[in-house]
C-alpha cells in the first residue's frame with residue numbers, strides 16, 4: 001500500500017512540511033524539524049497546537065470543547081495533534097502568527 005504525502009504550508013512564514021496520510025499535522029511538523037506548530041501534550045488536552053486550516057481537506061479526531069468551540073471548529077480552527085490531512089493544506093499557526101490565538 002502506498003503512503004501518500006500531503007504538503008502543508010504555513011501561509012504566514014511560507015514554510016512547508018510533508019504529512020503522511022493518517023499522520024497528525026503536529027507529528028509531521030515535529031518530524032520536519034521546523035517549529036511551525038507549537039508542541040504541547042500531543043494528546044488533545046492542552047490547546048497549544050491550535051491552528052487554523054485556511055485551505056484544503058482534513059479530518060479530525062475528538063477535540064476538547066475547552067480548546068476548540070463548535071463555532072471555531074466551523075471556522076477551520078483545529079488541534080493539530082488531532083488533525084490529519086486529506087489533501088494539501090494551507091494553515092495559520094500561532095507559532096508564526098503572533099496575532100492568532
Ligand code: FES
Nearest residue numbers: 041042046047081
Ligand atoms: S498538543 Fe496539546 S492539544 Fe495538541
